[in-house]
Amino acid sequence: MKRGTLHKAAQDLRYLLERGYPRERVLTLVGDRYRLEAPERQLLRRGVHVPSRARARRRRLLGLGQCAGRAVGIDGHNVLITLESALAGRRLVRADDGVVRDISGLGRHHRPGELTWRAARLMARALARAGAASAAAWFDAPISRSGELAARVEDILVQAGVPARARAVPVPERELLRHQGPVASSDSALMDQVAQPLDLAGEIIRGLDPAPALECLDENY
Numbered sequence: 001m002k003r004g005t006l007h008k009a010a011q012d013l014r015y016l017l018e019r020g021y022p023r024e025r026v027l028t029l030v031g032d033r034y035r036l037e038a039p040e041r042q043l044l045r046r047g048v049h050v051p052s053r054a055r056a057r058r059r060r061l062l063g064l065g066q067c068a069g070r071a072v073g074i075d076g077h078n079v080l081i082t083l084e085s086a087l088a089g090r091r092l093v094r095a096d097d098g099v100v101r102d103i104s105g106l107g108r109h110h111r112p113g114e115l116t117w118r119a120a121r122l123m124a125r126a127l128a129r130a131g132a133a134s135a136a137a138w139f140d141a142p143i144s145r146s147g148e149l150a151a152r153v154e155d156i157l158v159q160a161g162v163p164a165r166a167r168a169v170p171v172p173e174r175e176l177l178r179h180q181g182p183v184a185s186s187d188s189a190l191m192d193q194v195a196q197p198l199d200l201a202g203e204i205i206r207g208l209d210p211a212p213a214l215e216c217l218d219e220n221y
Contacts (some may be wrong), residue, residue: 009034010048010217014096017050039091042103047093047217049188054096057191061098062182062198068131072198073176074123075185076139076153076166077146081106082186082201083119086212092205094214099186100202108142112149120153124160126204134163136179138172 009030016026031041049057085092085102093101127135135157139146146168157164169175173190176183183190184200191197205212 005034006036006040006043007217009036009040010044013044013048014051017048018052039103042105043091043093043215043217046101046103047095047215049096051096053192054098057097057099057188057197060191060197062196064126064130064198064200064203067127067182067198069133071134071136071179071181072127072132072200073179073181073183074135074137074166074200075172075176075183075187075190076137076150077107077110077143077172078185078187079123079201080116080119080149080153081110083122083204084115086201086205086208087115087118089212092212092214094202094216094218096218097188097191098202099188099191099199100205100214101186108140110143112145112152116149117152117156120156121160122204123200124157124162126200126207127157127162128160132162135165136175137164137166138175139166139168140172141168141170 013026013030017023027041027045030044081104082100082102085104090102090104093103095101137150137153139150150166150168154164154166176185176190177193182196182198183194184198185191186199186201
């Protein structure tokens with residue numbers, strides 16, 4: 001597909017979203033109009049947001065440098081799957097709100113493996129270099145092996161010098177909403193509700209050498 005077609009689809013989607021049309025309905029409408037395949041529809045889903053909301057979210061984003069001496073809350077599966085996608089060379093999008101997101105759709109099909117531990121070590125080293133005082137990571141308990149994943153990630157964080165606790169819980173978002181301090185996630189709804197959103201995976205990905213390619217549907221970048 002020509003990039004111009006995808007950018008036109010993104011423009012149409014932004015126009016409709018800003019005017020209050022239901023997100024799922026207009027995603028289908030725009031995807032059908034431009035005859036988009038599933039990966040391109042997922043790029044729009046993950047990358048295009050209500051323009052006014054995207055600008056507000058971008059202004060509120062913390063940087064890693066603002067985590068020194070702070071307790072960082074981590075949306076465990078969300079952050080690690082994004083980092084895994086970068087390590088595996090999967091497609092990533094730099095969304096309208098400045099946040100890096102994967103389009104793999106792994107979600108509940110995720111299973112921890114060697115890439116997971118590499119991603120966890122990247123995360124731990126980044127937090128240690130930033131001088132984070134501690135980390136608390138919550139993982140989605142219904143996902144297979146989440147308890148094992150939480151225990152291993154806690155060990156990796158502690159070994160990197162970051163005091164940490166990691167738990168598998170039924171609804172990680174509930175814990176993250178109660179967290180006092182930076183919250184690392186690319187979940188749009190969660191980022192809008194917490195006081196200090198942090199795109200931890202995106203910060204790490206942009207610092208990789210070589211840095212993975214990031215697709216972008218926002219012509220302002």
